[in-house]
Amino acid sequence: MSALMRPFWQLVRRDVSLAWKDGGAIGVALGFYLMVVTLLPLGIGPDLALLTRIAPGVLWVALLLAALLSLARMFETDLEDGSLEVLATGPLPLVAIAAAKSLAHWITTGLPLTVLAPVLGLLLNLPPEGYGVLVASMLAGTPAVSFVGAVGAALTLRTRRGGLLLALLMLPLFVPTLIFGIDTVREAILNSAAFWPAFLILSAISLTALVLAPIAAAAALRFQLQQ
């Protein structure tokens, strides 16, 4: 097992450092998140009570959209320069490659967006008891976004209009994460102890995605590489 763990972590480190040195992807996702959350109150008007009520939903929906932006690139650059085929012939099975790239996507997208979310919560007048749960719900929920998103990224690798198609395929599958993520924060604001059921379901969704999604993503990658 440890023979596989080393190349696994090397692949994760490679992808994270590529995303970090490239710099563009992380910055664009954060900037997009900031923009969407800023534009919404401009459309609704500065009604603080209303903003408090919609804050959990806005923060989660905007986070999903921002994470979608970088999903399409997860395997694309590696397919274009041929490194995906080199990886596929290496010691790591495709399932582990898909899992490593999903994990790297989460570190470079899910984590920064989660860090930014409480700052944006200030703009939306999120009540103080919401911040801790907001960050916890996003830490629990964003892995599902990256891992399920990897399936979509692998499926749409060779399609025309890949990005838009990816959004159409993925949004239905993201809805459970979204519903329970928002529910966790909303319950916590209303009554500090009542958020546990939603939070546990959210964690269950994430853990299931962590195990099952790389299998589906690896199947899709295998079909793409057979061509």
Add this chain to the structure above:
Amino acid sequence: MQTLTQSLANPTRFLALSARLLPWIAAASALVIAIGLGLVFTAPPDYQMGHTVKIMFVHVPAAWLSMFVYALIAVSSFGLLVFRHPLADVSAKAAAPLGAAFTFLALVTGMLWGKPMWGAFWVWDPRLTSVLLLFFLYLGLIALRSSIDEEALAAKLTATLSLVGIVILPVIKFSVDWNSLHQPASVMRLGAPTIHASLLWPLLVMAAGMTLLFAALHVKAMRNEILRRRVKALRAFAADAAGGLAGQAAG
């Protein structure tokens, strides 16, 4: 001894068998739906809902079919990926637009029924939302297939997506238990159905008729798809032959 699915792996045999069966299925579906509509017109109005209850006789079969067709697509996809059955992809491809159509029908009739009953066309009830997601999933299946030029690759990727999307079926099935406005299962349940017999019989006849309708349309669409693939193969063959002759003439 070959099983039926094995012997149908030969598309020519499928075409021959389906050509004989299709008129009977189509006629049976027309007959059963006609009988069903007759029963619907004579069915008594519900004591609370009045005549709007008649929307149910289209709405419920369409909703059943929307889930049944998705299950059929998932089984076909499994048949393609695991057993490489040659007709499995034809079946999955032919069923996707039909499933989308039945889901759309269920949504539209549900909205028409919701306006007088709940006071709004759309109430974001868990069942409505999950069926809407099923509709998006059908659209995703169709869009993914149409955006990949290589047909064999499109078939395998669409099959993968349909197997991933199967998680939505239990969500729809159990969504009525999450403080929904929809009533819980009243026909297919342990013990006796909670729906009155005067309404149950027309509903079952309509469900049988619409399932036969789906079967007829599905078989027809599968035949069309097989013929389309043959025409495509023949064209490619003809183009190859013409290219080969041209090459010989040039050489």
